[in-house]
Amino acid sequence: MNYEPVIGLEVHVELNTKSKMFCRCSADYFGKEPNTHTCPVCLGLPGALPYINKAAIEACMKIGLALNCSINEVSRFERKNYFYPDLAKGYQISQYRWPLCINGYLILDNGQKIRINRVHQEEDTGKLTHRDSETLIDFNRSGVPLVEIVTEPDFRDVQSVRDYAKKLQQLFRYLGVSNADMERGDMRLEANVSVRLVGQEELPNYRVELKNINSFRFMAVAIEYEIKRQIGAIKAGEKLSQETRGWNADKKCTYLQRSKEEANDYRYFPEPDLPEMKVDRLQATVDSIKAKMPELPWEKKERFQKEFKLSISQTAILTESKELADFFEDTVKHGQGHDVNGVQVANHIINKKINIKEVLPTQVIEELRGKKVGIIEDERELEKLAKQAMEENQKSVEDYKSGKVVALQAIIGGVMKLSSGKADTSKLKSILERLLTYA
Amino acid sequence: MSDITKLTLIETIEALEKKEFSEEELNKAYFERITKLNPKLNAYLEIEKNSCGIPAAIKDVISTKGIKTTAGSKILSNYIPQYNATVIDKLSEQNISIIGKTNCDEFAMGGSGENSAYGPTKNPWDLNKITGGSSSGSAAAVAADLCVFSLGSDTGGSIRQPASLCGVVGLKPTYGRVSRYGLFHMASSFDSIGPITKSVEDAALVLDWISGADGHDSNCFLKASPRRAARGRLAKIGVPKEYFAEGLDPKVKIVIEQAIKKLEELGAEIIEISLPHSQYALAAYYIIVPSEVSSNMGRFDGIRFGSERGDFGPEVQRRIMLGTYALSAGYYDEYYVKAAKVRTLIKQDFEKAFTECDVIVGPVSPTTAWNLGEKIDDPLKMYLSDICTISANLAGIPGLSVPCGFSDGLPVGLQILGKQWDEETILDVGEAYEQATDWKKEKPKI
Numbered sequence: 089m090n091y092e093p094v095i096g097l098e099v100h101v102e103l104n105t106k107s108k109m110f111c112r113c114s115a116d117y118f119g120k121e122p123n124t125h126t127c128p129v130c131l132g133l134p135g136a137l138p139y140i141n142k143a144a145i146e147a148c149m150k151i152g153l154a155l156n157c158s159i160n161e162v163s164r165f166e167r168k169n170y171f172y173p174d175l176a177k178g179y180q181i182s183q184y185r186w187p188l189c190i191n192g193y194l195i196l197d198n199g200q201k202i203r204i205n206r207v208h209q210e211e212d213t214g215k216l217t218h219r220d221s222e223t224l225i226d227f228n229r230s231g232v233p234l235v236e237i238v239t240e241p242d243f244r245d246v247q248s249v250r251d252y253a254k255k256l257q258q259l260f261r262y263l264g265v266s267n268a269d270m271e272r273g274d275m276r277l278e279a280n281v282s283v284r285l286v287g288q289e290e291l292p293n294y295r296v297e298l299k300n301i302n303s304f305r306f307m308a309v310a311i312e313y314e315i316k317r318q319i320g321a322i323k324a325g326e327k328l329s330q331e332t333r334g335w336n337a338d339k340k341c342t343y344l345q346r347s348k349e350e351a352n353d354y355r356y357f358p359e360p361d362l363p364e365m366k367v368d369r370l371q372a373t374v375d376s377i378k379a380k381m382p383e384l385p386w387e388k389k390e391r392f393q394k395e396f397k398l399s400i401s402q403t404a405i406l407t408e409s410k411e412l413a414d415f416f417e418d419t420v421k422h423g424q425g426h427d428v429n430g431v432q433v434a435n436h437i438i439n440k441k442i443n444i445k446e447v448l449p450t451q452v453i454e455e456l457r458g459k460k461v462g463i464i465e466d467e468r469e470l471e472k473l474a475k476q477a478m479e480e481n482q483k484s485v486e487d488y489k490s491g492k493v494v495a496l497q498a499i500i501g502g503v504m505k506l507s508s509g510k511a512d513t514s515k516l517k518s519i520l521e522r523l524l525t526y527a
Numbered sequence: 528m529s530d531i532t533k534l535t536l537i538e539t540i541e542a543l544e545k546k547e548f549s550e551e552e553l554n555k556a557y558f559e560r561i562t563k564l565n566p567k568l569n570a571y572l573e574i575e576k577n578s579c580g581i582p583a584a585i586k587d588v589i590s591t592k593g594i595k596t597t598a599g600s601k602i603l604s605n606y607i608p609q610y611n612a613t614v615i616d617k618l619s620e621q622n623i624s625i626i627g628k629t630n631c632d633e634f635a636m637g638g639s640g641e642n643s644a645y646g647p648t649k650n651p652w653d654l655n656k657i658t659g660g661s662s663s664g665s666a667a668a669v670a671a672d673l674c675v676f677s678l679g680s681d682t683g684g685s686i687r688q689p690a691s692l693c694g695v696v697g698l699k700p701t702y703g704r705v706s707r708y709g710l711f712h713m714a715s716s717f718d719s720i721g722p723i724t725k726s727v728e729d730a731a732l733v734l735d736w737i738s739g740a741d742g743h744d745s746n747c748f749l750k751a752s753p754r755r756a757a758r759g760r761l762a763k764i765g766v767p768k769e770y771f772a773e774g775l776d777p778k779v780k781i782v783i784e785q786a787i788k789k790l791e792e793l794g795a796e797i798i799e800i801s802l803p804h805s806q807y808a809l810a811a812y813y814i815i816v817p818s819e820v821s822s823n824m825g826r827f828d829g830i831r832f833g834s835e836r837g838d839f840g841p842e843v844q845r846r847i848m849l850g851t852y853a854l855s856a857g858y859y860d861e862y863y864v865k866a867a868k869v870r871t872l873i874k875q876d877f878e879k880a881f882t883e884c885d886v887i888v889g890p891v892s893p894t895t896a897w898n899l900g901e902k903i904d905d906p907l908k909m910y911l912s913d914i915c916t917i918s919a920n921l922a923g924i925p926g927l928s929v930p931c932g933f934s935d936g937l938p939v940g941l942q943i944l945g946k947q948w949d950e951e952t953i954l955d956v957g958e959a960y961e962q963a964t965d966w967k968k969e970k971p972k973i
């Protein structure tokens with residue numbers, strides 16, 4: 089008998105809003121002195137009240153609308169009650185019965201449509217640090233806005249889960265709502281995994297929640313491990329049940345964190361400190377978000393293919409980040425009238441692994457044209473230009489010597505100016521490095 | 528001047544303007560009176576010595592920066608807030624100083640003042656009687672002239688009922704009229720801060736001072752609007768038959784009926800109305816309130832505020848348990864959701880009633896102040912004493928308690944309920960009644 093996995097994904101993403109979800113404290117907590125970004129609200133002091141940060145709600149709706157969700161007729165904040173020392177109020181303000189955005193979908197590279205159950209708004213908790221026998225609490229993160237995106241259990245293989253998660257990460261960055269950095273915990277993944285017989289229509293009557301996964305790679309191996317474990321257990325005649333498991337990266341296995349019996353009863357109920365949100369009152373905001381919605385990564389991909397006749401793999405690389413895609417388009421624009429087309433630009437950027445932070449679109453075009461007309465490759469000529477540029481950029485020379493390697497770019501830029509962009513960059517770079525070392 | 532402390536807020540302001548006495552003399556007079564009488568009454572938990580400003584007393588569930596705020600609880604016996612409630616900041620803009628923090632039922636849970644971890648407040652009219660609660664100290668302090676006015680909070684009658692039992696004016700504003708920022712959460716969707724004063728006019732003035740949006744309480748979104756001059760026209764007054772049912776002390780009933788008669792003499796039209804869902808109010812209230820309480824008390828987890836949760840008094844523990852139960856999986860729909868539906872019906876009762884009349888009058892409390900200890904072991908009996916006040920909190924409408932006479936030497940208050948956001952009309956009616964009677968001149972002999 090063959091089994092197939094049934095997987096759903098919950099993704100938490102921390103928004104990069106200026107202030108926290110319900111107070112005016114700065115939400116930029118990473119690496120800051122503990123407990124310096126706090127106030128009565130995010131410390132949960134008696135009498136303090138939450139006050140909604142509209143920028144966060146807008147970011148949440150932005151994500152929801154980009155994922156084809158509709159804005160719920162009536163949505164509200166609710167309280168998720170549980171005890172944990174990093175939870176200042178004894179409850180987290182979240183959404184449960186009345187999420188902000190509902191019923192969306194995302195189409196994967198393989199064409200599969202993943203249904204999105206909800207995109208809702210909540211707040212982050214504080215952070216515990218264990219040191220020897222002590223536990224320290226930092227409330228800087230307490231109340232930072234989080235958005236949770238929950239799929240239906242639509243995944244049947246690990247590759248799709250990975251593709252979906254990567255697509256979300258890309259989306260968050262395109263929308264500018266989060267840095268979506270996994271290592272910093274901007275983006276967190278939870279997978280619900282169960283298995284069933286191939287051909288079975290109904291969902292399994294249990295599911296295993298995989299938590300604390302902090303990279304795409306770990307997520308893939310954890311899910312794969314879990315699928316094998318569950319199939320093995322079923323074949324051995326075990327009855328699987330609802331539980332929460334974590335991933336042990338050292339032992340490369342999942343382990344039981346909490347069984348069904350130990351599950352929390354969160355006693356959700358409407359947050360009485362906050363009014364409900366009605367879609368008709370949000371309509372103006374929804375319209376303006378829709379009007380200002382940037383081109384989404386998958387839309388850009390499709391357009392690049394059509395407009396520039398690029399291959400699927402080329403567009404995939406070029407649209408990976410919005411910055412690279414913009415660089416590409418800028419370069420193509422500059423190439424117009426110079427007999428340089430999109431495919432040439434794409435090939436050049438991809439093959440030469442152009443670093444868009446160091447090179448200007450015009451330079452790319454010059455390089456491309458240089459293939460046809462006189463690029464300066466003569467070392468003596470380059471050295472002359474380099475010396476002249478160093479003289480004119482004394483400050484950058486000093487900076488470089490004091491360890492600021494990036495200052496090199498300014499000098500390269502100087503040479504480019506002097507040579508009308510015709511200097512061979514790689515040769516120039518090694519000449520400059522030599523001159524600067526011995527200068 | 529020997530009678531400084533008898534003056535109302537408005538009289539005090541006028542006297543200060545006329546330089547009849549200085550702010551220092553004013554503060555000294557009150558401080559001396561507190562020093563003398565507070566040991567008998569236990570109205571204050573914390574006393575501040577000031578030399579300027581107009582001295583007001585603040586219920587100890589309102590956050591005051593740098594002044595110990597215990598909420599009448601052992602849990603917060605050493606808690607000194609790092610911030611002021613919005614109402615405190617607003618009062619200080621009006622040259623009001625805090626003369627002390629007043630005793631109350633623990634976290635405002637109770638109807639007699641006996642649930643304070645720091646002992647009950649005694650009624651200035653009879654030291655063997657309770658003051659009512661939960662704003663026990665705030666009502667007693669005004670009644671005994673230990674402050675010019677005070678602030679209380681009202682979740683199910685906690686301003687109006689002690690005001691009634693102590694013979695002073697108490698106003699519970701519309702939910703959302705006054706920012707709750709800094710009011711220790713009891714039941715978030717019910718709690719209202721309001722004044723307890725020596726006259727209706729004073730209550731109107733304090734309400735003007737403390738109301739209006741502050742950017743902290745999302746449910747308080749209206750800008751403050753100063754009160755217009757009284758219209759001098761008496762409203763159409765509805766008398767709900769449900770508020771005169773069984774349980775209402777016959778002697779109290781007579782006092783209330785006389786007050787209604789007085790209003791009629793003054794030109795009001797009196798009609799009988801019905802609030803048919805009143806009988807379910809208590810049940811709905813004691814499901815939703817404990818539900819919110821159970822969540823709001825979660826922050827006192829024994830880690831950051833020091834004390835163990837076992838330090839909560841029995842009433843707080845009872846509500847935490849009731850609320851936790853009502854919100855639990857499998858019970859939520861049967862309890863919380865059903866109670867919320869009843870709440871909507873009660874709101875609709877009032878909406879319908881207010882199409883027939885401008886204000887609703889009746890008793891505040893079915894009895895006068897009872898003996899200390901009389902109901903403390905019978906929570907249900909205690910809850911029943913809130914029967915006439917809780918509906919206003921379920922519906923979020925404003926209510927006023929105005930002294931309207933005595934029964935066996937103990938004060939009785941007349942309750943005047945109004946439409947949402949319409950404090951104006953209840954204050955008009957209350958003021959007309961107050962001016963036509965002499966009750967406010969009566970002072971307890973202590």
Ligand SMILES: [Zn+2]
Nearest residue numbers: 111113127130
């Ligand atoms: Zn804060």
